[in-house]
Amino acid sequence: MPSLKDVSDKIVGVKKTSQITKAMNMVSAAKLRGAQQKMEDFHPYAGKFNDTMASLSGASGDYPLMEVRDVKTAEIVVVTSDRGLCGSFNANIVKMAEKKMAEYEAAGVKVSLVCVGKKGNQALKKTGKVRTKHLDIMGNFQMFNAREIAQDIAANFEESGADEVTIMYGHFKSVGVQVPTAIHLLPVKPTEEAGDEVAAASGDYIYEPSQEEIMEVLLPLYMNVMIYNSMLQVGASEQAARMTAMDNATNACSDIVDELTSIFNKARQAAITGDLMDIVGGAEALKG
Amino acid sequence: MAQIELEVVTPAGPVVREQVDIVTAPGFGGVFGVLANHAPFLSTIKIGELAYKQDGSESALMVSGGFCEVSDNKITFIVESCEKGTDIDVDRALKAKERAEKRLAEVKAKGEKINMVRAEAALHRAIARVSVAQKSN
Numbered sequence: 001m002p003s004l005k006d007v008s009d010k011i012v013g014v015k016k017t018s019q020i021t022k023a024m025n026m027v028s029a030a031k032l033r034g035a036q037q038k039m040e041d042f043h044p045y046a047g048k049f050n051d052t053m054a055s056l057s058g059a060s061g062d063y064p065l066m067e068v069r070d071v072k073t074a075e076i077v078v079v080t081s082d083r084g085l086c087g088s089f090n091a092n093i094v095k096m097a098e099k100k101m102a103e104y105e106a107a108g109v110k111v112s113l114v115c116v117g118k119k120g121n122q123a124l125k126k127t128g129k130v131r132t133k134h135l136d137i138m139g140n141f142q143m144f145n146a147r148e149i150a151q152d153i154a155a156n157f158e159e160s161g162a163d164e165v166t167i168m169y170g171h172f173k174s175v176g177v178q179v180p181t182a183i184h185l186l187p188v189k190p191t192e193e194a195g196d197e198v199a200a201a202s203g204d205y206i207y208e209p210s211q212e213e214i215m216e217v218l219l220p221l222y223m224n225v226m227i228y229n230s231m232l233q234v235g236a237s238e239q240a241a242r243m244t245a246m247d248n249a250t251n252a253c254s255d256i257v258d259e260l261t262s263i264f265n266k267a268r269q270a271a272i273t274g275d276l277m278d279i280v281g282g283a284e285a286l287k288g
Numbered sequence: 289m290a291q292i293e294l295e296v297v298t299p300a301g302p303v304v305r306e307q308v309d310i311v312t313a314p315g316f317g318g319v320f321g322v323l324a325n326h327a328p329f330l331s332t333i334k335i336g337e338l339a340y341k342q343d344g345s346e347s348a349l350m351v352s353g354g355f356c357e358v359s360d361n362k363i364t365f366i367v368e369s370c371e372k373g374t375d376i377d378v379d380r381a382l383k384a385k386e387r388a389e390k391r392l393a394e395v396k397a398k399g400e401k402i403n404m405v406r407a408e409a410a411l412h413r414a415i416a417r418v419s420v421a422q423k424s425n
Contacts, residue, residue, distance in 0.1 A: 044297045208315055213332075228299060
C-alpha cells in the first residue's frame with residue numbers, strides 16, 4: 001500500500017503535467033491557424049502556376065529536369081517536422097520512407113536521402129544514406145528556403161546523382177487526419193494531354209521568349225512550388241497532430257488523476273480505520 | 289479608357305487585384321507595356337519594377353523573378369516576391385545596395401561562381417528596390 005504522501009505527491013505531479021499538455025494543445029491550435037492561413041495564401045499562386053504549366057504542355061524539348069533515365073539511384077526527399085511530441089506523425093512518414101527504401105534496394109537501386117526537418121534526419125541518419133539535410137527551418141520558412149532545397153536537388157539530378165526523385169510528406173487532410181504521402185518529383189512528367197479547347201487556346205499565345213525557354217524557367221519553379229507545398233502541408237499537419245496528441249495526453253492525465261484519487265481515498269480511509277481501532281482499543285484497555 | 293484587370297500573386301498571397309489603364313513590366317526581352325484587350329501573351333519576368341497607371345495616378349511595385357500571363361483582358365503576374373514601393377524604406381534600400389555591391393566585388397575577387405550568381409541577383413534586387421522606392425516616395 002503506497003503511503004498517503006506518495007499518492008498525493010503523484011496526483012500533484014500528474015496535474016502539473018496535464019497543465020503543460022493542455023497549454024501545448026492550445027499553442028498548437030493557435031499555430032495551426034497560422035499554418036492553415038499560410039496554406040490558403042499559397043493556394044492562388046499554386047493554382048495559377050498549374051494553369052500556366054498546363055497551357056504550356058504543348059511545348060516539347062529536351063529539358064534536363066525532364067530527362068528520363070534508367071533508375072540506378074533513387075532519391076527520397078523526406079519532409080518532417082523539427083519537433084516531436086506530435087504522436088506518430090513523423091514516425092509514419094519515416095516508416096513510409098523506410099518501406100520505399102527497402103523496395104528500391106530489393107530491386108537493386110541505390111537510395112539517397114534528403115531530409116527536410118530534424119525528426120526525419122534523426123530517424124534516418126543511422127542508415128548512412130542521408131545526402132543533404134535541411135534542419136531547423138520548419139518553424140518559420142519561406143519560399144526561398146524551398147528554393148534552396150529545390151536547387152540542390154535539381155543540381156544533383158542534373159549531375160546524374162539521382163535518376164528519380166520522390167518527395168514524402170504528411171498531407172494535411174483535416175485537423176484529425178494527416179496522411180503520409182509520396183509524390184513523384186523528378187524527372188518532371190509532361191502534363192497529360194490537355195483537352196482540345198486548351199490546346200487551341202494556347203496556340204494563340206505570344207511567347208516571350210519561346211515556349212521552350214519559358215519551360216526552362218518554369219520547371220525549376222515547379223519544383224519550388226512542389227517542395228514549398230509539401231513543407232506547408234507538414235507545417236499544418238504537425239500542429240494538428242500535436243493538438244490531437246496533447247488532447248489525448250490531457251485526457252490520459254485526468255484518467256490517472258481519477259485513479260490515483262480513488263487510491264488516495266482508500267488509503268485515507270484505511271488510515272482512519274486503523275487510527276479508530278487504536279483509539280477504541282486503547283479506550284477498552286483503560287476501562288479494563 | 290478601357291481598362292485591364294491586373295493581378296499579382298506571390299506564394300504569400302495575392303498582392304494586387306485592380307482595374308488599371310496600363311501596366312509596364314520587366315520582361316525577358318526588356319520592359320514591355322500592356323494595355324486593355326492585349327492579345328494572349330506569356331512572358332518570363334526578371335527582377336525589376338512593375339508599374340501601373342490607374343486613373344492618372346501611378347504606382348510601382350518591386351517584383352522578383354516569375355512570369356506573367358495575359359488573357360481575356362486580364363494580366364496575371366506569378367512572382368516569387370513583390371513589395372509595394374510605398375512600403376520600402378529608401379535609406380535602408382540604398383544601404384542594402386551598397387552592401388550588395390561590396391559583396392559582389394569580394395566574390396568576384398575570389399572567383400566563386402555560384403556565389404557570384406547569388407550576389408548579382410541580390411544586387412539586382414537592391415537596385416530595383418531603390419528605384420521603386422525613390423519613385424514612390
